[in-house]
Amino acid sequence: MEHGSTGMLLGALVFLGAAVLSGPLARRLGLGVAVGYLAAGVVIGPSGLKLIGDASSVLHVAEIGVVMLLFLIGLELRVERLIALKKLVVGLGGLQIALSTAAFAAAAWALGAEPPAAIAIGVALAFSGTAMAIQILEERGHLNRTYGEKTFSTLLAQDIVVVPALALVPMLGGGGDHAGGWAEALAAAVGGAAAIGAIVVAGRWLLDPVFRLLAGVGAREVMTAAALLVVLGAAEIAAVAGLSMAMGAFLAGVLLAGSSYRHELEADVEPFRGLLIALFFMGIGMAIDVGVIVDNVWRLLAGVVLYLTIKVAVAAALARAFGATSGDALRVGALLGAAGEFAFVLFPLAQTNGLISAEVASMLSALAALSLVAAPGVALLAERVANRLAPAAETPDEDFSDAKGQVLVVGFGRVGQIAAQVLLAEGVETTLIDANPSRVEQASRFGFKVYYGDGSRLDVLRAAGAKEARAILVCVDDREATKRIVEMARQSFPLTELVVKAYDRGHALELMGAGVERVVRETFESALVLGRQALEAVGVDPERAAEIEEDVRRRDAQKLEIQMVEGVYAGRELTYTNKPVPEPLSLPKRKGGKIEERVEDDGPAGTAAAPAE
Numbered sequence: 183m184e185h186g187s188t189g190m191l192l193g194a195l196v197f198l199g200a201a202v203l204s205g206p207l208a209r210r211l212g213l214g215v216a217v218g219y220l221a222a223g224v225v226i227g228p229s230g231l232k233l234i235g236d237a238s239s240v241l242h243v244a245e246i247g248v249v250m251l252l253f254l255i256g257l258e259l260r261v262e263r264l265i266a267l268k269k270l271v272v273g274l275g276g277l278q279i280a281l282s283t284a285a286f287a288a289a290a291w292a293l294g295a296e297p298p299a300a301i302a303i304g305v306a307l308a309f310s311g312t313a314m315a316i317q318i319l320e321e322r323g324h325l326n327r328t329y330g331e332k333t334f335s336t337l338l339a340q341d342i343v344v345v346p347a348l349a350l351v352p353m354l355g356g357g358g359d360h361a362g363g364w365a366e367a368l369a370a371a372v373g374g375a376a377a378i379g380a381i382v383v384a385g386r387w388l389l390d391p392v393f394r395l396l397a398g399v400g401a402r403e404v405m406t407a408a409a410l411l412v413v414l415g416a417a418e419i420a421a422v423a424g425l426s427m428a429m430g431a432f433l434a435g436v437l438l439a440g441s442s443y444r445h446e447l448e449a450d451v452e453p454f455r456g457l458l459i460a461l462f463f464m465g466i467g468m469a470i471d472v473g474v475i476v477d478n479v480w481r482l483l484a485g486v487v488l489y490l491t492i493k494v495a496v497a498a499a500l501a502r503a504f505g506a507t508s509g510d511a512l513r514v515g516a517l518l519g520a521a522g523e524f525a526f527v528l529f530p531l532a533q534t535n536g537l538i539s540a541e542v543a544s545m546l547s548a549l550a551a552l553s554l555v556a557a558p559g560v561a562l563l564a565e566r567v568a569n570r571l572a573p574a575a576e577t578p579d580e581d582f583s584d585a586k587g588q589v590l591v592v593g594f595g596r597v598g599q600i601a602a603q604v605l606l607a608e609g610v611e612t613t614l615i616d617a618n619p620s621r622v623e624q625a626s627r628f629g630f631k632v633y634y635g636d637g638s639r640l641d642v643l644r645a646a647g648a649k650e651a652r653a654i655l656v657c658v659d660d661r662e663a664t665k666r667i668v669e670m671a672r673q674s675f676p677l678t679e680l681v682v683k684a685y686d687r688g689h690a691l692e693l694m695g696a697g698v699e700r701v702v703r704e705t706f707e708s709a710l711v712l713g714r715q716a717l718e719a720v721g722v723d724p725e726r727a728a729e730i731e732e733d734v735r736r737r738d739a740q741k742l743e744i745q746m747v748e749g750v751y752a753g754r755e756l757t758y759t760n761k762p763v764p765e766p767l768s769l770p771k772r773k774g775g776k777i778e779e780r781v782e783d784d785g786p787a788g789t790a791a792a793p794a795e
Contacts, residue, residue, distance in 0.1 A: 196233045200226050201460045216317050217558050219460050220551075223467020230472070240465040245427065247458025248313050248523065249417045250451050252341075252428040255316065255325070255334070256435020257444050264436055267335050274332060274504045275339020278518065281496050282308035289492070298354040299537040303546065305347050306529055307489065309522030310497075312337045312428065313462055314557050318517060329510035332501050333517045344426040344524055351528060355535025377423030381416050381430060385437025393443040409450035412438070445640060445670050462523075469526060470551040474544045482545070486552045490560060494519045509568030516564030520557035521550035588612070590651040592637035592667060594621055594630070597683050597704055598657035602630070605655075615646050638663040640670045653679040661685055668696055691745060710735060 200222035208218025226233040234240065287304030291297060315333055319325045325334065389412065396408050413431050420430025438444055475482055498515030506514060526547060533543040589605055591598050594616040605612045615635040616622055625632040635642040637658060648654055648671065656667050664682060671680055681700040684690035693701045710731050717727040 193234060196226055197461060197464060200464060201457070205460065215321075215460075216314055216463050217555060219463035220467040220470075220555055223464035224470055224472065225467075226464070227468030227470070229468075229470060234468060240461065240468060244458055244462035244465045245523070246414070246417070247455060247460070247462045249427050249431040250413055250455035251313060251316060251459060252432035253413045253416075253435040254448060254451060254455060256432040256437075257439050257448055267331065267338075270332055270335035270504065271339045271342075274500055275336040275342075277500050278336050278497055279308050279340060279343055281500070282493060285492050285496060286489075289488075295538075299532070302351050302354050302528070302532040302537045305350065306525045306532065306546070307493075307521060307550070309340050309347075309524045309528075310337060310493070310518040311520040311522050311554055311557060312341070313459060313523065314520050314554055315517040317459065318558060318561050327510075329501070329506060329513045332504065332506060332510070332514050336497070336514075336518055338432070340522065340524075341426045341429045341432070344429070347524070347528065348424070348531070351531050351537070352535050355532070355537045373423040374420075374425045377419050377425055377430065378433065380419055381433050382437060384416075385434055389438060390441055390443070393441070393446075397443070397446075405446060406450045409447045410454070412447070413451060445673055449640070466523075466526070466551060466554060469547065471544055471548055474548050475552070478545060478548075482548055482552060485545075485549050486556060489521075489549060489553055490519045490556065494560070494564075507571075509571045512564045512568045512571070513561075516561045517557075519560050520553045525550040588652045589655055590615070590643075590646055590648050590653070591655045591657060592616075592643075593657035593659070593683075594618075594625055594632050595657060595659055598655070599625075599630075601655055601657060613646055613651070615642070638666045638670075640674060643667070643670060643674070648675050648678060651675075651678055653681055656680065656682040658683075659685075661689055664689075664693070665696070668693060668698055672697055687742075690742065694742070706738070 201219065204218035204222035205215040206218075208215055208221070224230050228235055283301070283304040285304070286307040287300045290300035290303040295303060315337060316325070319330050319333065324330045393405075393408065396404050412434060416430040416434035417427035418430075420433075421427045438447060441447075494512075494515035496515075497518040498511040501514040502508065502511040529538070529543045529546050529550075532538050533540055538546070588610055589612045591602050591605070591612055591614045594602065594614050598614070598616075602612055602614055614625070614630065614632040615637055616625075616632050617634070617636040619634060622632045622634045633646060635646060637643060637646075637656070638660075643654075654667075654671055654675070656664055656671075658664055658667070664684075668680060668682060671678060679700065680698050681702070682693050682698050684693055684701050684703045686703060686705075690701045690703050713734070714727045714731040717730065718724055722730075
């Protein structure tokens with residue numbers, strides 16, 4: 183027992199040491215960290231120093247990293263957004279799989295493979311590397327860009343097709359009669375639907391109450407354990423039903439995207455995801471048979487070039503057909519060029535079912551691994567070519583090394599600019615961030631130091647000094663982004679004051695309901711000033727006009743308080759009952775040049791309609 187524990191500890195030390203050395207070294211050399219991890223896997227694996235002997239068991243554990251990666255992506259993608267991507271998933275993703283399978287099957291048949299074997303090879307090579315593509319997108323920060331969405335939609339389609347692909351290969355090998363094979367495929371489809379239903383039910387109606395109960399315990403480790411339980415539980419339910427584990431975790435993430443505990447889940451899962459993704463790439467590196475590569479180096483290199491050319495061309499042409507620019511189409515093709523993780527499952531499965539020989543399986547696995555090694559370089563080359571085809575606005579780095587301030591202003595639009603001037607005029611140290619690169623550049627021309635960064639990301643808020651700031655001023659135009667920032671700030675920086683710009687009265691009530699005490703509607707104050715100046719224009723004494731302005735402001739604040747207490751809000755109409763409406767000032771009205779009557783309130787006592795503002 184003691185010896186086994188020591189061996190496990192040594193293995194962990196080997197992997198951790200390899201990750202610590204290879205990742206930074208690869209980045210220093212201008213390569214992606216994934217390439218460093220792949221190289222580290224080769225060095226410590228059976229083809230290198232033999233520090234770790236069993237690559238298959240490492241890959242089995244490390245696949246959890248891909249599972250967690252898809253879960254975290256799901257947390258950023260609400261159900262509505264997923265539905266909006268259905269055209270890309272079904273159309274672009276489905277066509278990419280079908281055309282790539284046909285192209286590689288035809289190439290394999292032309293090289294002498296029997297039709298069933300050629301189809302199996304075509305299916306296996308049609309898949310793309312999810313972990314590699316998303317790792318590159320995350321390093322660039324482009325997952326939410328148009329080409330990032332197209333890439334991700336295609337990868338999601340491939341995850342869905344895993345089940346029929348795994349069922350198809352044994353059928354091609356004659357591992358059972360066709361009737362039985364189709365019956366098994368139907369049973370797998372029913373099982374998959376049941377698993378998805380179970381994940382949906384749990385995600386929609388069970389998990390929030392459970393997390394609420396666990397949060398009351400106040401133990402951080404319990405919440406971490408619960409987060410891991412959700413991810414691994416969803417993955418296992420999907421795996422038992424024959425679906426991709428990553429697919430199950432992704433679906434769980436999507437269902438929890440609107441949960442109050444989303445940011446807590448993200449913070450708990452993120453550290454494990456990073457380590458396990460590193461382990462995954464090292465496992466792929468360990469699976470590379472250097473001997474096979476050395477013996478067939480020229481054939482493999484030619485094969486990799488041909489493979490990447492076909493894969494990139496097919497994906498880029500389809501992306502262009504689905505509305506991408508030439509540059510973005512090239513980016514999509516390059517990211518989908520490398521072979522997928524399931525190739526390392528499908529080739530041994532094809533060998534087991536007598537479709538291909540052990541030598542061919544080894545060659546194809548080596549080709550798939552080499553395509554993964556080449557993937558970052560291909561993506562970098564495509565990015566440079568795409569920039570030349572259509573030079574895009576350069577995105578600044580998110581560098582907050584010299585950021586400091588008593589107030590953090592998120593959003594430097596029309597409202598944020600004026601608010602920042604007030605703060606700076608008083609000499610208050612202020613940090614300004616904005617996610618619009620052109621706005622950052624324009625601000626610098628007028629002497630403002632604005633940092634580039636997406637304020638709806640927790641890591642950006644932390645880097646910009648939100649924890650040390652005395653107040654966070656939220657001036658973004660996106661209501662959903664405002665909501666996310668408020669949620670994160672209240673959870674992660676509870677001691678920091680929040681001052682938030684609201685779009686209208688309804689938005690203000692939502693923010694007040696979320697616990698924000700300082701809420702300002704973006705048009706309210708300007709409307710009051712307009713009203714006061716209109717009174718002065720018709721001859722009302724300026725002091726009297728100022729009194730009326732202040733009275734309207736006071737009564738509006740009291741109405742908001744009443745509406746918050748009553749909690750009755752539907753659309754843009756607010757109604758409250760059984761509460762006295764504050765009495766208005768007696769305001770004389772002009773009629774025919776004479777002062778005649780007072781203006782009544784905007785509703786009888788007991789009811790009031792919200793202003794359209």
